[in-house]
Amino acid sequence: MNVELKANKKEIQRLTRTFKVNQLKIKKNFFEKKNGVVSCKLNSKNVDFLISELYKKVNKKLNGITKNLIVCAVGGYGRKQLAPYSDIDLLFIHNDFDNNDKLEKSIQFILYPLWDLGFNVGHATRSIKQASEFSKKDHTVRTSMLDARLICGSKTHFKKVIKVFKKDVTKKSKSFFKEKILERERKLLDINFNFIRNEPDIKQSAGSIRDINLISWGLKIFCIVQNSEEEEFLTKNEKKKLTRSLNFFLTIRCFLHYLSNRSNDKLSFDYQKMIADRIQRKSLKGVNSNVEILMNKYFYHTRSTKSFTQIVIKIIYEYIANKAHKISNKININVNNYSFVEDFIENFHRGKISIFYQRILFEKINLIPQSFFVSKKFLRFFKKSLVSSNKKETLLLLNDLGIISKVIPDFSKIVSQTQFDRFHSLTVDQHTLRAINILKDIKLNPKKKGYALAGKIFKKKFDKKPLFYATLLHDIAKGRGGKHESLGSAISKKILKTLHEDEATIKKVSWLVENHFLLSEYAFKKDIQDYSVIKKITSKIKNIRELDSLYLLTVADISAVDQGIWNDWKAMLLEEIYQKCEEEILKPPEFETLNKKINKVKKSVFMTSKISNKKINDFSKITYPNFWLLQTPKTIAFQIEKFFQGIEKKKDFNFSIIKKEKIIELTIVTNDRPKLFLDIISIFVSEKVSVLEARIFTLDDNSVIDTFKISLDGSDYLEKKEIESKIDKLKIKLENFGNDKFLDINNDLLLQKNIHQKIEISLDNTTSSTYSILVVVTNNRPRLLYDISKILIKNELIISTAKISTNGDFIEDSFYLRNKFGFKLRDGEFSDNLIKEIKLSLTKVPENVF
Known part of the structure; x- marks a missing residue:
């Protein structure tokens, strides 16, 4: 039986006109209020309105359709997080339609106006039985059902579908949530090498919208298993932080969509400026531009979200896996009693990092005075974590929990501090901690490719504590204007005094911080074959210990910038300048005349090749001094043998x-x-x-x-x-x-x-x-x-x-x-x-x- 479902053109035009008028109102409201959560909810509501009106018209033409067809929003639309140009994901669930043609025509009647409006519509059609079967087989379908929201149709049928779905989730809650966690981890690994972190994906990057979604899915699974409400899990403060971060991300996402007139989740440099100028007031004369302020906020929110996600999904998974019956959002800790922090430290050293303590610290860290974190007991723990511990995750976790900023308040100023270029794609704190972990890598793997000299130096017996302190503090003054190395040197002295370090350590650290550019400046930008250049750099380095520490700091600093910055060329140049400086410091040559220097090179050429002294002396008659002084004897020998017959060119x-x-x-x-x-x-x-x-x-x-x-x-x-x-x-x-x-x-x-x-x-x-x-x-x-x-x-x-x-x-x-x-x-x-x-x-x- 064929079904005719002709749309009244004028009625559809009237509907779409109303829809477009609403779209413009939402857009205007967004640019005035700049509230992403509100805007996305209004966009979702506007699409709900259009689909509901279309559904009513179908029901009017085919009486009784509400008994047989329900329309659900899924995905971001189901969560009411619909950005202006996001895809609309729909799930049509029918109760055994007796006429497939009627079902198909009904669905097309709803979809066509959406397509005509330019939306990408993802849709699936299933019977109630199929909805359950597909959900059991595919975790992606199961995820979409977590976000399913009824737009129109029978509430009874919808409740029936959800009841069956919840029963299935309860049986497979552990494997389901684990798959969601692994899926997220795989995605982060996949995008790690394919995007510039200073041009992040607002939806998929670590600590962004997708992590908040993961928390939401975890809570929904937990509540299904426990038959409880989400409100029983998160504290007011946790909910407040998450809501604030979600609003920030959705606001940026709405700006990206509106300004590019398309679905766009990449916060590229050009859009950063456009958005920053709309969000921020014109920045006062000072160090930071509007863009830097915006990106600092972005990295603040991603850091906070990423840290909380890592904590909360472990807690949720633990409760789901252990079938715990009750979980409390009450974190009743007396902030004047620090025994829980001391317990955390002890467990940390034993490799038993309690996720419960992590959650408490994440929640209460700002209520604990700094005096506790500079106590002798805590400083012993911190210094051990910095210098002695080989566990790379230790400092990263301490930073995520805000502990490093408690020990060193100045460190909080570089947390989430952007370095506004493609050279530094990490924030200052991320770069700093990566540099420290690279030192630990060199310590554990001294023969690692590209780091052979660094490994050899690290094996030498000398006090490494100043090196680790200098690595932690080398960029401490970034973002304050002026030469950050000079200002950082002065700041490091004050910091180390509060950490009760001796004057000798303070002096070594402040020197390293002030000179942490020295080797790279000369190696990459000066002609290190020019002896006068080596004389100048070694006048600033007193001994081999300073050279060793400075070399290791330089290697760690450059390697921590981003993928591909540390390469064979830079490794070769730094090794060469180290060797020349070492030779100069250990055995400063006596004054030599120009002829004596050249004769020494000629002798080396003779000793390392088959070229006769006569040929070398004859060839020298057509050369100038720099030919001998600015090349290695090996290179000179190669050139003479390869290209010259006597003093004549072969070609x-x-x-x-x-x-x-x-x-x-x-x-x-x-x-x-x-x-x-x-x-x-x-x-x-x-x-x-x-x-x-x-x-x-x-x-x-x-x-x-x-x-x-x-x-x-x-x-x-x-x-x-x-x-x-x-x-x-x-x-x-x-x-x-x-x-x-x-x-x-x-x-x-x-x-x-x-x-x-x-x-x-x-x-x-x-x-x-x-x-x-x-x-x-x-x-x-x-x-x-x-x-x-x-x-x-x-x-x-x-x-x-x-x-x-x-x-x-x-x-x-x-x-x-x-x-x-x-x-x-x-x-x-x-x-x-x-x-x-x-x-x-x-x-x-x-x-x-x-």
Whole structure:
């Protein structure tokens, strides 16, 4: 029997018009009140209205449908958390319809207007019996039933469905909730390496909406099992915290949907600014921008939610698993009696971390005065957790519970403190604790790949306590303006006095905090083959113990920034600068003339190769001193043997590519000419090659030896065959280059979006005794090195060395320069004009900056 269910077009139009008017009112109300919970409830209510009206019309046309068909909201819509462009999930449950065509037409009558309005509608149709059967087989279906809410139809039938569902949940409560917990853990692992935490997913990231959903599901399962109300489990304070966090997340989510006019859960940098400017008042002149204030709030709420979720789901699971009959939300603890905290500490050391005590501390921590946390007994526990304990989760839990901030009140200022760039994708406290755990990893695994030298140093017998303190406090002044290392050094002295540390420890820690950038600044941005650079850095390091501690702190600090920041190149540079500093500190060389230094290098070349003394001396006649002083003897020997026959080049154009792990060493020997360096860089741009270091050695016969350390963009994610293919393409380009086939650089730049524009240019005439060092810090983009080099060459400057350090959004290029007469650049009009010209070239694309 065919059923005709023709919709009255005018009636449907009237309904959808009313619906759209309501949508606009909800949107206006949201932008005025900025309340996500209210807005989502109103959106849910508006969809309820539309579906109910459509349902009434179906019932009118097919009398008695209410006895046979119920419509339920499930998912976020069922929870009344419907964001403006979220999917609408519906469950149609029928009571054995005698006419399938009638059932199908009835459902279509409800769905079509929703589709016409542009909604993505997920829907399922089941009989009462099927609803029960599907729920038993699939935990995803079972989850949707937890959130099921009747929109229209028979309440009796709905209650019948829910009764059967609850009976099934009671039987499988333990496995059901465990699967929900494992599902969440798998999701967090899945997204960990696929999103930037400073651009979080407001729905799925750790501590966000999905964790609150998990608590809600756990409580519903628990209440089904116990036949009780949710109100009996959570305290008023816990409910208040959760509600506040949920409202914050839903408010951000509604902003994302409205501002992008689509379903959008990624809080990317551009939307952060748009939302922050709407939520915050214009920030006063000070350190933090509106965006930083917004993101600090975001990380405060995610941290609080994540911590509470970890605690409460364990308690719920424990009660469900043990079939406990009663659970109380009363946390009756006398905050003037700290025995429970002492019990917690004792259990902590034994590896028995009571979840009950964790819940109490999470609830009551602010009521316990700081004096307790700096008592001798508690400080012994804290210091042991910091320095001696190998358990990585210890400090993380103490931070989540707010204990570290109680011991060190200044630490609370960096909790949830964002570092507003792609380089630091963790908050300051997360980064700090990760750095400490990396030290513990090195201690436990001294031969770990990439950390061999760090492991060797850590095995030395010296007091590690100052190192761990310095790691804990190295960023303590972040977000306060000025140089945080200098301010942090002063703050660390005050903190350590309250922790009853001796003056010797305080002095060591404050020195490490103040100098925690020292090794990385020189290793990544200065030419460490230049002896005057090593002399300068070692003038600040008194002994090997300071060097050892500073090296370990530097390694931990860089490794804790984010995935991929610590790499073979940085490990190699830091190891090299450590060895040079160690040699200088242990055995400072006596004053040597230039000729004596060069002769020592020549001797080393002779001893480590098959090159005769005559050939070395003959070759030296066409070289300048820096050829010998700024390279290792091994590199010099390779160049002479590979590219020269006597003092003559074997070829007019020759090159060598050597791959070492993820770093490629390229050496080019050819005749010098104007713009040679630029033409080589153009090949790198075309092949998406990143330059890490470049050196240019001009010889007296107009030959030039250019050496490059390069890496392939995205090499971490490439297969071995893909890497080999890219190297082969690079070789072909170089061979064509040798045949005078040059590349034109396309002026169209493919630019990434940057958080904010940064241009800092300085000229350093003090670090090196023979070169001026031009330092350019700016937003990273393709052909940046090419554009800056072009300006330098145009101004007749000789580039001896270029070092490139990439830090997320920003790149720092350091150029070792001399003028055409071989002298340093003088401060004055020429230098000022050079800096202005470079700045002008870097300000062409402000539209990519938020």
